Amino acid sequence: MIVEIGHYALVLALIVALVQSTLPFWGARTNDLGLMRIADTTAAVQCGFLALSFAALTYAYVVSDFSVLNVIANSHSDKPMLFKVTGVWGNHEGSMLLWVLILAIFGAGIAFFGGNLPNTLKANVLSVQAWVTVAFLLFIILTSNPFERVLVPPAEGDDLNPILQDIGLAVHPPLLYLGYVGLSISFSFAIAALIEGRLDAAWARWVRPWTLAAWVFLTLGISMGSYWAYYELGWGGWWFWDPVENASFMPWLAATALLHSAIVMEKREALKVWTVLLAIIAFSLSLLGTFLVRSGVLTSVHAFATDPERGLFILVILMVFIGGAFALFAFRASELRQGGIFAPVSREGALVVNNLLLSVATATVLLGTLYPLLLEAITGDKISVGPPFFNMTFGPLMIPLLIALPFGPLLAWKRGDLMTALHRVWWAAAISVVVLGCTLALFGITAWIKAICLGVAVWVMLGAIAEPLARVRAFSSPIRDTIRRLSNLPRSAWGTTIAHFGVGVMLLGIVAVSAFEVEEITTVQPGETRDVAGYSFTFEGLRPNIGPNYSEVVATFTVRQGGQVLTIMEPSRRIYPARNFPTTEAAFYTVDMFSQIYISQGDPTGDGGTVVRFYHKPLVTLIWIGTLIMSAGGVLSLMDRRLRVGAPKRARNAKPVRAAAGMEPAE
Amino acid sequence: MTRKGQRFLLISVALAVLTVATGLVLFAMRDSIAFFSSPTDLYSEPVRESQRIRLGGLVAEGTVVRGVGDTVTFGVTDTNATINVSYTGILPDLFREGQGVVTEGYMTPSGEFQADTVLARHDENYMPAEVAESLRAQGVWQGEGSEGTQHPPANPPALTEY
Numbered sequence: 001m002i003v004e005i006g007h008y009a010l011v012l013a014l015i016v017a018l019v020q021s022t023l024p025f026w027g028a029r030t031n032d033l034g035l036m037r038i039a040d041t042t043a044a045v046q047c048g049f050l051a052l053s054f055a056a057l058t059y060a061y062v063v064s065d066f067s068v069l070n071v072i073a074n075s076h077s078d079k080p081m082l083f084k085v086t087g088v089w090g091n092h093e094g095s096m097l098l099w100v101l102i103l104a105i106f107g108a109g110i111a112f113f114g115g116n117l118p119n120t121l122k123a124n125v126l127s128v129q130a131w132v133t134v135a136f137l138l139f140i141i142l143t144s145n146p147f148e149r150v151l152v153p154p155a156e157g158d159d160l161n162p163i164l165q166d167i168g169l170a171v172h173p174p175l176l177y178l179g180y181v182g183l184s185i186s187f188s189f190a191i192a193a194l195i196e197g198r199l200d201a202a203w204a205r206w207v208r209p210w211t212l213a214a215w216v217f218l219t220l221g222i223s224m225g226s227y228w229a230y231y232e233l234g235w236g237g238w239w240f241w242d243p244v245e246n247a248s249f250m251p252w253l254a255a256t257a258l259l260h261s262a263i264v265m266e267k268r269e270a271l272k273v274w275t276v277l278l279a280i281i282a283f284s285l286s287l288l289g290t291f292l293v294r295s296g297v298l299t300s301v302h303a304f305a306t307d308p309e310r311g312l313f314i315l316v317i318l319m320v321f322i323g324g325a326f327a328l329f330a331f332r333a334s335e336l337r338q339g340g341i342f343a344p345v346s347r348e349g350a351l352v353v354n355n356l357l358l359s360v361a362t363a364t365v366l367l368g369t370l371y372p373l374l375l376e377a378i379t380g381d382k383i384s385v386g387p388p389f390f391n392m393t394f395g396p397l398m399i400p401l402l403i404a405l406p407f408g409p410l411l412a413w414k415r416g417d418l419m420t421a422l423h424r425v426w427w428a429a430a431i432s433v434v435v436l437g438c439t440l441a442l443f444g445i446t447a448w449i450k451a452i453c454l455g456v457a458v459w460v461m462l463g464a465i466a467e468p469l470a471r472v473r474a475f476s477s478p479i480r481d482t483i484r485r486l487s488n489l490p491r492s493a494w495g496t497t498i499a500h501f502g503v504g505v506m507l508l509g510i511v512a513v514s515a516f517e518v519e520e521i522t523t524v525q526p527g528e529t530r531d532v533a534g535y536s537f538t539f540e541g542l543r544p545n546i547g548p549n550y551s552e553v554v555a556t557f558t559v560r561q562g563g564q565v566l567t568i569m570e571p572s573r574r575i576y577p578a579r580n581f582p583t584t585e586a587a588f589y590t591v592d593m594f595s596q597i598y599i600s601q602g603d604p605t606g607d608g609g610t611v612v613r614f615y616h617k618p619l620v621t622l623i624w625i626g627t628l629i630m631s632a633g634g635v636l637s638l639m640d641r642r643l644r645v646g647a648p649k650r651a652r653n654a655k656p657v658r659a660a661a662g663m664e665p666a667e
Numbered sequence: 668m669t670r671k672g673q674r675f676l677l678i679s680v681a682l683a684v685l686t687v688a689t690g691l692v693l694f695a696m697r698d699s700i701a702f703f704s705s706p707t708d709l710y711s712e713p714v715r716e717s718q719r720i721r722l723g724g725l726v727a728e729g730t731v732v733r734g735v736g737d738t739v740t741f742g743v744t745d746t747n748a749t750i751n752v753s754y755t756g757i758l759p760d761l762f763r764e765g766q767g768v769v770t771e772g773y774m775t776p777s778g779e780f781q782a783d784t785v786l787a788r789h790d791e792n793y794m795p796a797e798v799a800e801s802l803r804a805q806g807v808w809q810g811e812g813s814e815g816t817q818h819p820p821a822n823p824p825a826l827t828e829y
Contacts, residue, residue, distance in 0.1 A: 341670055356681055360688045367692060381702065384721050384771070388699030393691045397684075521737045521756055573760070582760040602737075602757035611737055613757055 003068055006056025007147035010097075013049035013104070014137040016042050021130035024123035028196075036123035043111035043126055046133065047104040054101050057146050058088050067153040070094065070146045076159035076578050078549040086169040087160045092294065092310075093146035095173060099290070100136050102174075102181045106210075107133070110185065117206065124192035125185075132184055135317045143310045159549065159578035168228030176221030176248055180286040182214025183251060186258060187283030190276045191325060194332045199276065204266035207279065209638055211262060215255045216634040222248050223627035234571075234584035234600040236519070236615050238623060241390040246369040247289030250362050254282035257358040260351045268340045268413060270348055273333050274355070280329060284322040285362070291318050292369070343415040350408035350416075357401040364393040402456050402507065406463020409496055410470065424470035428462035450515040457511050461504030468497050495637025499630045506626025509594070512619035521602075525609040533616030535597055536560045537569075542610060550574045552585070555601045555610055559589065566591070571601040571612075594619045701771055706748040714774055722750060722780055723769040731764055743768060743780070754782040 020042035027035025060068045061084045064077045074091045075084060083090075089098040107129045114122050140146070189207045193199045225248070230238040239245065258278040264271045291314045342348035368385045375381050406428065410421040422429075436455030439447060469475075471493075472485035518533040526541040540556040552574040559566045571587040586600040595618045602611030701719040714720060727742035727749050739758060742749040752770055762768065762785065772782035 341673055344673075344676055352677065353680075356684050360684050364688055364692055382721075383703065384701045386699060386701065386771075389695045392695035392699060393688065396691055397688060523737060584760060600757070605733075611757055 002056050002059050003065065003147050003149070006053045006060075007145070009049040009053040009056065010137065010141060010147070013046050013053065013100075014134065014141060016046040016049065017130045017133040017137060020046065021127050021134050025127035028120040028123040028127070031120070033119060036119050039123050039126035039130075040111040042130070043104070043107045046130075047101075047108040050097075050101045050104045054088075054097055057094060057097060058085060060147075061085065061088050064157065066155070066157055067149050068146075069148040069150050072150065072154060072157045074160050075157040076549060077156060078578075079160060079165070080548060082167070082170065083160060083165045087164075089173050090160050090164045090169050093140070093144045095177075096136065096140050096144055096294070097146055098174065099177050099181060100133060100140065102177050103129070103133050103136065103184060106181060106185055120196060121189075121192055121198075121203075124195055125188045128188040128191045129184065132188075132321070135321070139310075139313050139317065143313050156578075159576060162550065162574065162576040162579070162581050162583045163232060165549075165576075166228065166232050168224065168232060172221060172225045172228055174221075175217050175224060179214050179216075179218025179221050179255075180248075180251060180289065182210060182217055183255060183279075183283045183286050185210040185214070186279040187325070190279035191328065193276060194328050197332060197335050199272050199336050201266050201269050204262045204275065207275075208259070208262040208266060211255060211258050211279075211282075212634055212638050215252070215259055216631045216638070218248070218252045218255060219627055219631045219634065222252060223624050223631075227624050230620075231586060231588065234586040236586070236598055236600060236613065236617070238513075238620070241368070241387045243369050244289075244293050246365050246390075247292045250365055250369075251282055251285040251289060253358050253362040253365070254278060254285050257355045257362075258282050260354050260358075264348050264351050268342065268348060270340045270342065271352070271355075272336050276333070276336070277329060278355070278359075280322075280325045284318075284325065285366075287314075287318050287321060291315060340414070342413070345411065345418050346416040347408065347411045347413045350404060350411050353404050354401065354408065357397055361394055361397045361401075364397065365390065368393070399452070399456060402460050402503070405460055405500060405503065406466060409467040409493075409500075425463050425466040428459060428466045431462055432456070432459035447515075450511065453507070453511040453515070457504055457507040459504075460507060461501055464497050464500035464504060468493065490640055492637045492640035495633045495635075495640065497633070498636060499633025502626045502629030502631075502633055504626070505622050505629055509619050509622030509624075509626055513617050513623070516618045518614075518616040520614045521611070522614070523605055523609055523611050525605075525607070530614065532614040533597075534561065535566070535591075535616065537599070537614060539610075539612070542604065542608065545572070547574070549578065550576045553601075553604070555599075555612065557587075557599060559597065561591075569597075569599050571599045573601050590621065592618075594621045594625070596620050705745045706743055706750040707745055709750055709774065709780075710748045716774060716776065719771065719773060720780075721769060721771050722752070722782070723767070724750075726762065726764050726766055726768050728764050743770065750780050751778075752780045752782050754785055756785070758785055 020039055023035050024037075024039035024042075027033070027038070057070070059065075060071050061075055062081070064071065064075060064084070066072050070091060070093050074087050074094075079087070087094075089095045107126060110117075110122070110125060110129070114125075117125075186207050189203065189210070193203055222245075225245070226238045229240070230236070258275065261271050261275045261278055265275045291311070294310060294314055368389050372383050372385055375383055406425055407418075407421050410424055411417075432455045435458045436451045439451035439454050443450065468486065468489060471489065472482050475482075520530065520532045522530055524530060524537075524539040526539055529536050529538045531537075536559070538558045538560070540558060542553050542555050545552050545554050552572040554570050554572040557569045557571075559569055567589050569587040569589055572585045574583045574585060575581070576583070584600055586598055589597050591597060595616065598615040598617055600613040600615075602613060604610045698717065698719065701721040702714075703721045703723060704714070706722070706724050709720070709722065722743055724743040724745045727744040730740075730742035730749075730751075732740045737757070738753060738755045740751060740753045741764075743752050744750075752772075754770065754772075769786040770780065770782035771784040771786075772780060775781050
């Protein structure tokens with residue numbers, strides 16, 4: 001019964017979305033306030049129905065209702081409760097339902113927080129948002145119904161793919177979807193602005209916090225996915241330039257560019273047309289990502305369902321939305337007025353460089369991801385584009401961007417002075433050059449790539465700090481003045497500094513692990529010891545073990561450093577009998593604060609020994625710590641009073657300080 | 668600076684960046700792209716030694732030999748032709764004789780394939796799409812994945828890299 005209610009709620013949500021996609025839009029055209037106001041109600045109702053629907057599916061999973069096809073295919077009564085719940089979105093149908101639910105939550109968010117938006121803009125935005133919802137609800141109901149029943153329920157389910165039975169599934173997809181779908185808000189704003197033909201700084205002030213929020217979620221989602229792959233798959237890698245990873249990375253790059261161009265638009269009313277275009281591109285790339293993953297045109301770790309009919313459906317959605325958006329853009333862009341003029345060396349100029357390099361980098365990733373598909377469709381040749389391609393194209397484009405990064409916040413709007421900026425960061429530049437020189441001296445001239453990357457990482461980290469230090473005149477004025485000035489810096493300035501610093505930290509992790517990782521694959525017999533990167537690993541033997549829904553062979557290693565026992569590490573190989581599915585569970589141990597040793601167990605040799613893979617991964621955790629710092633910067637910036645939606649208006653009317661404190665939790 | 672000057676500068680910088688990017692892409696395309704081949708293809712059309720190849724087929728029965736250290740050799744076959752593959756490293760969990768496999772690497776002058784990557788299905792019911800298609804072309808494979816009997820597999824098809 002509850003399952004039927006869920007299905008019914010899904011259909012009701014579609015009907016409500018249809019209403020929302022037409023009436024408020026019509027109201028905005030005819031200036032009928034009553035029709036426009038309908039959107040607020042429908043957005044809330046639609047969100048409620050979808051939440052009900054999602055709850056019903058979750059219920060079916062929790063009680064292991066094996067009369068539902070989706071539950072049979074992805075669950076098992078022995079599965080731990082956490083994975084029963086996360087299993088709801090660990091499959092195609094459920095994850096699409098989550099996608100639409102998040103879309104509706106964002107829509108309700110606009111309806112709720114958008115009180116001071118112009119009426120027509122708000123109605124148009126919510127209508128555009130509803131068009132997307134209608135398309136995806138139709139997709140779910142017609143091709144991917146999660147509530148489908150079977151006539152004869154089996155006694156037991158097929159279990160969830162063991163790789164997905166991990167806490168990573170609880171956080172990675174929801175965060176990623178919050179990011180993907182969050183970009184739909186920027187898209188809806190862009191389309192609504194194009195329809196109205198009106199675009200001003202207030203528009204940018206509205207779009208920026210939503211983009212920033214989506215960006216924070218996307219950053220966390222991608223980063224958690226990367227960490228999950230690192231510890232769960234047992235390959236020891238953290239990024240593979242896999243097409244599905246690229247599918248999430250491209251919207252991230254576009255969102256990063258959008259975030260920066262929206263600043264120019266808000267502050268200086270320049271780059272209007274470009275910002276709107278980026279908003280369209282960012283969400284188009286999210287849709288493309290959804291298409292690539294959900295259609296099964298790519299074979300990848302992530303593609304957990306393939307069906308040509310679904311692929312075709314999403315392709316149509318993709319073409320209608322992207323094609324329509326670009327057509328509207330082409331039609332209207334010329335009507336948007338030009339913004340202010342600026343000198344090449346200025347804050348605007350630096351942000352243009354940022355946008356240029358990020359967009360071109362996005363284009364190379366897009367090319368590398370789609371080229372094999374296009375080539376196969378046209379010539380029939382099958383090729384694969386692997387990490388070397390992306391390292392050779394994406395890497396060199398990032399270097400100038402990262403070198404330019406610390407200068408951006410140091411340059412003034414309109415007309416900046418490069419010499420003044422250099423004067424403020426010379427110490428950071430000097431330290432980076434010393435790091436570069438030391439690396440060359442230690443590892444020889446052939447290590448020039450490592451040296452440059454390491455130098456750039458240090459430069460980005462120190463350069464990010466240089467800006468607030470220069471601003472508060474650290475070291476040149478009394479310490480009390482410095483502290484006072486520091487505490488007076490706006491939160492968005494802190495956000496910039498912290499996010500940029502995070503980029504440097506992440507980069508340091510990436511460079512360290514790529515350049516100085518030690519890997520050894522070897523066969524060990526019980527009692528044997530291997531030395532890797534200054535650690536000695538003694539193999540104690542294999543033992544069997546039984547888990548809740550798997551059985552495993554555990555290898556025990558005693559790890560010593562300088563004769564002292566550090567820890568015992570136990571990598572294992574599991575078999576999940578429900579699917580006769582083997583997985584490798586790697587073992588980790590964090591050393592020197594940020595580095596890790598990593599053991600992955602291979603095939604047993606049959607006489608008590610086993611093949612094993614040892615890694616020493618220097619500073620590897622900095623990769624994820626860096627992305628967390630970046631996200632923290634984004635959150636801090638989001639809390640800035642000036643960025644808060646509608647704040648300028650309210651703050652002027654109310655007592656400034658009080659109003660600010662009171663509004664904080666809302667955004 | 669005039670609006671015209673600003674636009675001119677912007678366009679020239681954009682063109683410069685695009686030119687560099689195009690150069691990088693073309694350069695990277697030269698050596699870092701792998702072509703998919705079946706064992707029959709490799710016999711009939713010899714390839715350059717520097718050409719990266721993705722070789723797919725079935726692991727031939729009774730050919731898996733664990734050599735010195737961690738080097739493994741095995742035959743990859745499409746039943747028509749078999750290519751010997753040598754690989755150092757840990758094999759995927761689902762690497763088995765008679766099952767589909769995709770390897771990536773280079774041909775050596777001796778006619779042996781030196782693989783640096785071995786991908787196997789990460790699922791019992793799954794056959795890598797490229798392999799299924801090339802085997803279908805040889806008339807060997809009629810199982811799941813052939814046209815007409817499309818049935819959405821209950822389990823996730825996935826390739827895992829080791």
